[in-house]
Amino acid sequence: MLAQRTTLFNPSGTAAARAAAKQAADAGREIIDLTAGEIWADLSPDVRRGAIEAIDKGINRYTDTIGIMELREALAEKVSSHTGQNWTVDEIAVTSGAKQALFHCAMVILNPGDEVIIPAPYWTTFPAQILLAGGVPIFVDTRASGYVPRIDDIKAAITDRTKAIVINTPTNPTGAVYDVVTLMGIAEMAINRNLWVIFDECYGDFVHAGQVHHPITALAPKARPRTLIVNAFSKSLALTGWRIGYLSAPKQVINAVKALQSHTTSNPNVIGQHAVLAHLRRGDGSYESRLRDQLAAGRRLGLALLSSMKRVPIPVADGGFYFYLNLTEILKSTAKEPVARNADHVADRLLRDAGVAAVSGTAFGDPMGLRLSYGVPLGALEVGLHRVIDVLNSWE
Numbered sequence: 001m002l003a004q005r006t007t008l009f010n011p012s013g014t015a016a017a018r019a020a021a022k023q024a025a026d027a028g029r030e031i032i033d034l035t036a037g038e039i040w041a042d043l044s045p046d047v048r049r050g051a052i053e054a055i056d057k058g059i060n061r062y063t064d065t066i067g068i069m070e071l072r073e074a075l076a077e078k079v080s081s082h083t084g085q086n087w088t089v090d091e092i093a094v095t096s097g098a099k100q101a102l103f104h105c106a107m108v109i110l111n112p113g114d115e116v117i118i119p120a121p122y123w124t125t126f127p128a129q130i131l132l133a134g135g136v137p138i139f140v141d142t143r144a145s146g147y148v149p150r151i152d153d154i155k156a157a158i159t160d161r162t163k164a165i166v167i168n169t170p171t172n173p174t175g176a177v178y179d180v181v182t183l184m185g186i187a188e189m190a191i192n193r194n195l196w197v198i199f200d201e202c203y204g205d206f207v208h209a210g211q212v213h214h215p216i217t218a219l220a221p222k223a224r225p226r227t228l229i230v231n232a233f234s235k236s237l238a239l240t241g242w243r244i245g246y247l248s249a250p251k252q253v254i255n256a257v258k259a260l261q262s263h264t265t266s267n268p269n270v271i272g273q274h275a276v277l278a279h280l281r282r283g284d285g286s287y288e289s290r291l292r293d294q295l296a297a298g299r300r301l302g303l304a305l306l307s308s309m310k311r312v313p314i315p316v317a318d319g320g321f322y323f324y325l326n327l328t329e330i331l332k333s334t335a336k337e338p339v340a341r342n343a344d345h346v347a348d349r350l351l352r353d354a355g356v357a358a359v360s361g362t363a364f365g366d367p368m369g370l371r372l373s374y375g376v377p378l379g380a381l382e383v384g385l386h387r388v389i390d391v392l393n394s395w396e
């Protein structure tokens with residue numbers, strides 16, 4: 001008797017992997033959980049103080065639907081300095097995490113049957129939300145081009161019904177960072193074909209190895225009227241549970257999102273808003289650089305260990321905090337009964353044989369990939385990766 005739309009989505013693949021790890025741990029097994037889409041870190045002292053001060057002041061009530069004005073002003077300033085452009089409060093909405101911003105984007109720009117291009121492997125929630133909004137996800141495979149789409153492949157996927165393209169750089173799950181030429185090509189194509197660009201830069205603070213993250217509106221100001229920039233403090237301040245994200249977009253989009261949000265969650269969590277505002281006002285950047293150093297150390301350690309894998313190429317890991325393994329070679333077993341035929345089997349075997357939880361690429365539209373997070377403490381990362389490597393290297 002449930003609505004038909006419940007057939008459009010399953011529990012998120014990453015949440016399912018987390019749940020499997022927890023179930024094994026609850027059964028008494030010692031599990032190293034490398035599924036996390038979040039960073040293990042202490043809270044920023046400014047966030048903590050901001051939250052406590054707000055509680056002590058008795059701040060309890062609803063706020064303006066798309067966030068308190070002071071926070072929107074601080075965010076407009078942040079986005080302006082990030083893009084080198086002038087952004088005003090009318091173009092900013094605070095949301096309950098990036099997830100709500102993305103969902104609301106889909107809901108306010110899509111009509112039934114509108115197609116949305118998503119480079120694959122993709123973060124599992126993009127297609128689910130597009131389907132829920134009545135749209136049709138159209139995937140462009142990036143596996144043969146270093147997980148960054150070729151412009152010609154995107155063009156080939158465009159039809160009369162294409163309404164938008166989702167760009168997520170740095171990319172979850174692959175760690176790819178889009179280069180300037182690709183971003184300029186996407187912007188030009190969006191302008192020529194009259195498409196919206198949903199630009200998810202949640203991992204924008206975490207780029208490694210000399211890579212640079214480019215906000216697309218800075219590269220292509222003419223694309224700005226059709227670009228919806230989604231960001232959050234979930235990753236950049238290791239604040240996933242606090243649910244504070246934001247959308248920077250043309251005023252008409254913000255107004256529609258405001259109306260929609262007024263009927264869904266009313267406003268983002270009030271204490272979270274004050275806490276983040278305190279950080280934006282008082283933070284000197286040292287917390288962010290500590291996070292970046294922590295991730296850089298995890299990445300260095302992980303890549304050094306993963307270089308001993310015999311049949312899996314070293315992952316790209318240019319941005320974000322994931323190692324994305326390409327298992328194609330290892331799954332090409334000639335054995336009659338191979339140990340694994342796809343990444344789901346590999347993830348099951350790793351949990352069973354190595355006590356390590358990872359996310360299978362099927363959650364990201366790629367049955368040959370495996371995502372390992374290095375946002376975990378270094379000790380756990382080292383033990384976990386050793387175990388993964390031992391298992392994978394033992395397979396014929």
Ligand code: PMP
Pocket residue numbers: 037096097098099100123168172200202231232233234235240244245
């Ligand atoms: N976009 C991407 C690419 C993500 O990986 C995630 C979280 N895993 C989100 C958005 C959602 O972030 P939030 O927790 O702020 O809703």
